[in-house]
Amino acid sequence: MSLSWIFVVVLASLVALVAVSFIVEALRRAPQPPGKLVWAPSIPIQYVDIGGMKVRYVKTGAGPKLVLLHTLRTQLDLFEKIVPDLASHFAVYALDYPGHGYSDIPSARYDADFFVRSVEDFLNALDLRDVTLCGVSIGGAIALIMAGRRNPRVVRVVAINPYDYAKGRGMVRSSFLGWMIARTSEIPLFGETVMRLRNFIIMKAVLRGGVADPRSIRPALMKEMYEVGNRRNHYRAFISLLRNAASWERATEIYRNINVPVSLVWGEQDWASPAERDQDHRLLPGSQVTTIANGGHFLPLDRPQELQELIVRFATT
Numbered sequence: 001m002s003l004s005w006i007f008v009v010v011l012a013s014l015v016a017l018v019a020v021s022f023i024v025e026a027l028r029r030a031p032q033p034p035g036k037l038v039w040a041p042s043i044p045i046q047y048v049d050i051g052g053m054k055v056r057y058v059k060t061g062a063g064p065k066l067v068l069l070h071t072l073r074t075q076l077d078l079f080e081k082i083v084p085d086l087a088s089h090f091a092v093y094a095l096d097y098p099g100h101g102y103s104d105i106p107s108a109r110y111d112a113d114f115f116v117r118s119v120e121d122f123l124n125a126l127d128l129r130d131v132t133l134c135g136v137s138i139g140g141a142i143a144l145i146m147a148g149r150r151n152p153r154v155v156r157v158v159a160i161n162p163y164d165y166a167k168g169r170g171m172v173r174s175s176f177l178g179w180m181i182a183r184t185s186e187i188p189l190f191g192e193t194v195m196r197l198r199n200f201i202i203m204k205a206v207l208r209g210g211v212a213d214p215r216s217i218r219p220a221l222m223k224e225m226y227e228v229g230n231r232r233n234h235y236r237a238f239i240s241l242l243r244n245a246a247s248w249e250r251a252t253e254i255y256r257n258i259n260v261p262v263s264l265v266w267g268e269q270d271w272a273s274p275a276e277r278d279q280d281h282r283l284l285p286g287s288q289v290t291t292i293a294n295g296g297h298f299l300p301l302d303r304p305q306e307l308q309e310l311i312v313r314f315a316t317t
Contacts, residue, residue, distance in 0.1 A: 017193060018189070018193050020197075021192075021193045021194075021196035021197045022196065024196060024197055025196040025235070028230040029227075029230060030227075030230045030231045030232065031224070031227045031228060031230065031231070033045075033056070033102040034102075037058065037077070037080075038220070039077070039080040039081075040058075040060070040080070040083065040084060043058050043059075043060045043083070044058070044059075045058060046058065046059065048122065048125050048126060049125065050098075050118060050121035050122055050124075050125050051121055052106075053098050053103065053104040053106055053118075054103065054104045055095055055096060055097075055098060055103040055104070055118070055122060056076070056095065056096045056101055056102045056103050057076065057093060057094060057095035057096070057122070058076060058083070058092075058093070058094050058095075059091065059092065059093050060083065060084075060087045060091075060092050061086065061087030061088065061089070061090055061091050061092045062090075062091050063089055063090045063091055064089075064090050064091070064130065064132065064315065064316070065090065065091050065093065065128050065129070065130060065131045065132065066086060066090035066091065066092050066093070066131070066132045066134055066311070066315060067093045067094070067095075067119075067122075067123070067128065067131050067132070067133050067134065068083070068092065068093065068094040068095075068134050068135070068139070069095075069097075069119065069133065069134065069135030069136065069138075069139025069140070069142050069143060070094070070096075070097070070100070070135075070136060070137075070139050071136050071137035071138060071139060071163070071210075071297070071298065072100075072137060072138045072163070072171075072238075072241055073100070073206075073225070073229075073238055073241075074100070074101075074225055074298075075096045075100055075101030075102070075225060075228065076094040076095055076096050076101060077101075077221055077224070077225075078136065078298065078300055078301065079094050079300050080221070080300075080301075081300060081301060081304035082300050082304045082307060082308045082311075085308050086308055086311065086312070089312050089315075089316060090132075090315070093126070093128070095119075095122055097115055097118055097119075098114075098118050098237075099234065099237030099238070099240075099241070100228075100237075101228060102228070102231075105231060105232070105233045105234055105236075105237050107233070107236075108237075108240070109240060109244060110237055110238075110240040110241040110244055111241075111244035111247040112138075112141065112142075112145060112244075112247040112248050112250075112251045113247065113251075115138060115142050116142050116145045116146055116149070116251075119133075119142055119146065120146065120151060123151075123153045124153075128153060129153050130153070130155050131153050131154055131155065131156075132154075132155065132156040132157070132158065132315045133146060133147070133154055133156070133157050133158070134157075134158040134160070134311055134315075135158070135159060135160065135162075136160040136161055136297075136298065136299060136300060137160075137161055137162070137163040137170075137297060138163045138248060139160070140158075140159035140160050140161060140162035140163065140164075141159070141162045141163050141164045141248050141251065141252075143157045143158070143159055144157060144159050144162060144164070144252075144255055144258065144262070144280075144284075145251045145254065147257075147258040147259075147260050147262065148251075148254030148255050148256075148257045148258050149254065149257070150257060150259065154260060155260055155261075156260055156261050156262075156314070156315055157258070157260060157261070157262045157263070158262075158263045158265060158310075158311055158314060158315065159262065159263070159264050159265065159280075160265045160266075160267075160299050160300075160307070161265070161266055161267055161270045161271075161272065161297050161299060162264070162272075162280060163248055164248045164249050164251065164252050164280065165249055165272055165273075165276035165279065166249070166276065167245060167246040167249055168242075168244075168245025168246050168247065168248045168249055169182055169245060170271040170272065170297075171206065171242075171271070173209075173271040174205075174206050174209030174210055174271065174297070175205045175206055175208070175209035176205075177201075177202045177205040177206060178205065178206040178209055180194075180202075181194070181195075181198075181202065181206065181242070182242060182245075185239050185242040185243060186242075186243065191239055191242075191243075192235075192236075192239060195235040195238065195239050196235060198229065198235070200223070200226050203222070203225070203226040203229070204222060204226075207222055207225070207298070209296075209297075210271075210296050210297035210298040211296040211297070211298050211301055211302045212267070212268070212269045212294050212295055212296040212302050212303075213294075213302060216296075216298070216301045216302045217298070217301055252279075252280070252283060255280070255283040255284055256283055258284060261287075261288075261314075262284050262286070262287040262288070263287065263288045263289075263290065263310070263314045264277075264280055264281060264284065264287050264288065264289045264290070265289075265290045265291075265292065265299070265307070265310060266289075266290070266291050266292070266295075267291075267292050267295030267296045267297060267299045267302060267303065268291055268292060268293050268294060268295055269294070269295060269296045269297075270295070270296060270297050271297055277289075288314065290310060292306050292307065292310075295307075
């Protein structure tokens, strides 16, 4: 077979693969937003408009205000194991970012600034003041960036495994499949095709790569977070987030502006290297630093009791 024919065959195969990926995506069934939280049916699910976007959130408890910020590609249910206990000490809020969970999925550039502005708009919409921001992964970075911007509503930050290193490619360390998703997302057209052809096996591998003990994640929660990806344009938002991942590391430049108390928390088995963790501490020399043994990237699922106790100690003293 001549080279020209080989080229034609390869090109036709690629075109067919792209076409199949669109068909697969169109046939996916999007989940209906749940009317109740499986893990806390008594906590009402609410929505608030922020700049024309509808954002899902929950609020429970009374006391000082604590806002929980989840990781990339998860949702507020990441905190299912710690919200009930924290509600004994705080008025607890947890939200789905735009493009995540059951919040709206706008057409936008999903970089660090977009997520920071979304959380700022959330605090403004609910007029939350004197807030402790407690975030995991990009949630930890969002909290630190907001404090670096001297947001007057923020009085304290708990940054758990902040995702602000390696040009935002920490996910490649979760598993081989996590590496594959992150790397292929960088390739125009091919990245979108791979994302449309995603399957539960890939999602499962990435999530399990974020915990020290795979049993830490309920199978039903894992399945729900996968199926949320079937919502229209969800995969586009996720690939935009991955392609703008370097913005998280660039944003660390303003950490030196932070003038509120900060607790830096890492799971012993988090994706960040010791040198990357030390970098944040150098930028925040007055911060408290804690490493939680036998914990991975998704600490609220992996080591909920230790994390909940740390948050209470730090945010109530």
